[in-house]
Amino acid sequence: MSEENILEVKDLHVDIHMTEGLLTAVRGVNFEMKKGETLGLVGESGCGKSLTCKAILGINDKKCVPGGQILFDSEGLGKVDLLSLDQKGQEIRSIRGKEISMIFQEPMVAFSPMYTIGNQINEATRLHITKDKKKSKEISMEVMRKVGIANVEKRYNQYPHEFSGGMLQRALIAMALVCNPKMLIADEPTTALDVTIQAQILELMKELQKDFNMAILFITHDLGVVAKMCDRVAVMYLGKIVESADASEIYANPQHPYTRGLIGSVHKIGSAKEERLFSIEGTVPLAMNLPKACGFYDRCDARIEGLCNRAEPELVEIAPGHKIACFNCPHEACKAQRTKVEAALAAGKSPDESAGNGKDKNPSARTETSGAGKSPAKSIFKKKEGGRK
Numbered sequence: 118m119s120e121e122n123i124l125e126v127k128d129l130h131v132d133i134h135m136t137e138g139l140l141t142a143v144r145g146v147n148f149e150m151k152k153g154e155t156l157g158l159v160g161e162s163g164c165g166k167s168l169t170c171k172a173i174l175g176i177n178d179k180k181c182v183p184g185g186q187i188l189f190d191s192e193g194l195g196k197v198d199l200l201s202l203d204q205k206g207q208e209i210r211s212i213r214g215k216e217i218s219m220i221f222q223e224p225m226v227a228f229s230p231m232y233t234i235g236n237q238i239n240e241a242t243r244l245h246i247t248k249d250k251k252k253s254k255e256i257s258m259e260v261m262r263k264v265g266i267a268n269v270e271k272r273y274n275q276y277p278h279e280f281s282g283g284m285l286q287r288a289l290i291a292m293a294l295v296c297n298p299k300m301l302i303a304d305e306p307t308t309a310l311d312v313t314i315q316a317q318i319l320e321l322m323k324e325l326q327k328d329f330n331m332a333i334l335f336i337t338h339d340l341g342v343v344a345k346m347c348d349r350v351a352v353m354y355l356g357k358i359v360e361s362a363d364a365s366e367i368y369a370n371p372q373h374p375y376t377r378g379l380i381g382s383v384h385k386i387g388s389a390k391e392e393r394l395f396s397i398e399g400t401v402p403l404a405m406n407l408p409k410a411c412g413f414y415d416r417c418d419a420r421i422e423g424l425c426n427r428a429e430p431e432l433v434e435i436a437p438g439h440k441i442a443c444f445n446c447p448h449e450a451c452k453a454q455r456t457k458v459e460a461a462l463a464a465g466k467s468p469d470e471s472a473g474n475g476k477d478k479n480p481s482a483r484t485e486t487s488g489a490g491k492s493p494a495k496s497i498f499k500k501k502e503g504g505r506k
């Protein structure tokens with residue numbers, strides 16, 4: 118594990134054993150996070166973002182089975198593979214909540230309505246920092262002040278229903294930060310808030326990140342939030358990362374057709390009124406019995422027939438720090454992968470060694486198995502009918 122990294126996720130898989138069959142929800146995800154940086158994990162609903170995060174914390178359902186490696190630079194345990202730890206054992210519990218914290222999108226669900234806010238923040242303080250009641254209350258109140266909760270003495274003894282949505286999200290952030298974690302996982306932390314409160318919370322998170330010098334893994338489908346918050350971005354589709362780069366590079370120079378679609382679907386302030394928003398036709402297919410093909414094939418307007426429906430591209434680096442998994446990309450590294458896979462297919466060999474995860478159950482070409490009941494799309498980027506005038 119590299120010295121500058123706090124986290125390295127290597128070939129992460131999450132398989133879900135359903136009565137209908139095996140759902141390969143996360144299919145070989147690789148990324149790393151440097152100390153103190155913010156990485157945005159972006160993608161549509163159902164592409165595997167939350168399962169990836171829950172695998173890091175070891176809080177996935179029993180039926181969701183992770184594989185691969187999640188290396189974490191822990192204070193107490195040194196460099197450790199989180200997946201090798203007993204997911205209910207003492208070691209992972211000494212990391213979860215203390216060294217790695219998480220905030221969710223729904224603070225109302227995260228807090229129990231039965232206990233006061235102070236009591237719940239204090240629970241983490243007592244568990245991980247000090248058993249001394251007076252001291253732990255002081256620490257909890259201090260962090261409540263830090264996240265901008267006024268009148269802390271009164272607020273400490275109030276119940277969740279007495280807090281507004283924005284204030285409750287601040288309290289949730291306080292609970293996540295009370296142990297001074299090295300890493301924070303923020304799963305859509307502002308989705309449930311209105312835009313002005315959203316902006317305040319994002320600003321607060323940025324300030325606190327500097328104060329606490331922590332890395333943030335930011336899960337979102339909102340590219341506006343990514344632009345504001347993230348140093349780097351990993352775009353996920355159907356359980357895989359299809360593009361990753363610095364945030365500024367992703368916006369200036371998106372290469373994967375899916376990333377271009379996501380960016381095109383965000384309205385930019387200052388753009389002409391007549392300019393219409395793009396929508397990506399179809400939905401993320403269900404990752405069950407996937408054929409050997411690019412996961413985005415059915416929705417892609419840049420697909421290459423006979424190739425994208427027969428092999429799955431791997432992530433290749435096209436510029437320092439910029440990776441993409443697409444056969445139809447003009448960069449040399451992508452062209453080299455394409456040539457190799459085409460040669461393997463022409464020779465009647467499996468292209469698995471050149472590209473594709475080789476774990477798919479159905480080796481047939483992707484024809485009718487489009488998943489999620491979609492008809493094969495002619496173009497993914499359909500201009501919205503009756504767009505802005």
Ligand SMILES: Nc1ncnc2c1ncn2[C@@H]1O[C@H](COP(=O)(O)OP(=O)(O)OP(=O)(O)O)[C@@H](O)[C@H]1O
Nearest residue numbers: 133142160161162163164165166167168169178181
């Ligand atoms: N406990 C579970 N049981 C069955 N299927 C699950 C479970 N958790 C997740 N899935 C499925 O795994 C896939 C990935 O889910 P995940 O929650 O990681 O997606 P996501 O990208 O975080 O979406 P969202 O933005 O909606 O949270 C989806 O098809 C989802 O329905």
